[in-house]
Amino acid sequence: MMPAASPAAATTLHTILDRLSDAERPFFLLGEDASPVNAEAIMDGDGVEELGATLDAVIGVLASRLGRGERRLWALAVDSLTNRLLWLGAATGQLGRAQAMAVDLVAALDRPGVPAPRFTTLRDLPEGVRDVWVRRGSCCLVSRVPGHGSCADCPRQTPAEREARLRERALTGGDH
Numbered sequence: 001m002m003p004a005a006s007p008a009a010a011t012t013l014h015t016i017l018d019r020l021s022d023a024e025r026p027f028f029l030l031g032e033d034a035s036p037v038n039a040e041a042i043m044d045g046d047g048v049e050e051l052g053a054t055l056d057a058v059i060g061v062l063a064s065r066l067g068r069g070e071r072r073l074w075a076l077a078v079d080s081l082t083n084r085l086l087w088l089g090a091a092t093g094q095l096g097r098a099q100a101m102a103v104d105l106v107a108a109l110d111r112p113g114v115p116a117p118r119f120t121t122l123r124d125l126p127e128g129v130r131d132v133w134v135r136r137g138s139c140c141l142v143s144r145v146p147g148h149g150s151c152a153d154c155p156r157q158t159p160a161e162r163e164a165r166l167r168e169r170a171l172t173g174g175d176h
């Protein structure tokens with residue numbers, strides 16, 4: 001069972017995300033001028049060290065203040081990075097490339113015990129409907145914020161439930 005988190009912390013995080021526009025949210029972790037090109041620059045080694053150092057610092061502080069284990073926070077970071085790269089891949093018609101970039105980026109970060117990105121591929125979707133999604137291993141606590149429902153890709157669901165909800169999201173045009 002995941003440890004309880006402070007409702008105030010969950011609300012604060014959600015307040016930050018709420019202040020970002022839909023266009024800004026995908027770049028939250030990559031920097032304000034991030035783009036597929038910038039993501040490539042990170043893969044070329046330009047920024048991997050800084051990204052790793054930033055995550056080390058943020059995760060260290062959050063782990064000490066929220067009482068959540070660093071490995072769980074790294075899992076959240078990996079899922080978030082992968083989610084955003086897939087969003088960019090879907091937006092630019094390069095989902096396969098985005099998948100490979102996510103795997104390579106986490107490998108390049110080279111943090112012991114940090115999980116590799118995982119994916120769910122939905123079968124038999126109409127052409128043009130996004131079929132690759134993050135198979136999350138982390139909980140973002142959003143469902144604890146008043147007024148927010150549960151995540152379609154919640155890892156606490158059965159695989160069949162998760163796939164059905166992701167399929168519905170894909171077919172209705174949701175992006176994350």
Ligand code: SF4
Nearest residue numbers: 139141142143151154
């Ligand atoms: S629905 Fe979202 S916030 Fe709630 S437990 Fe699942 S992943 Fe965590």
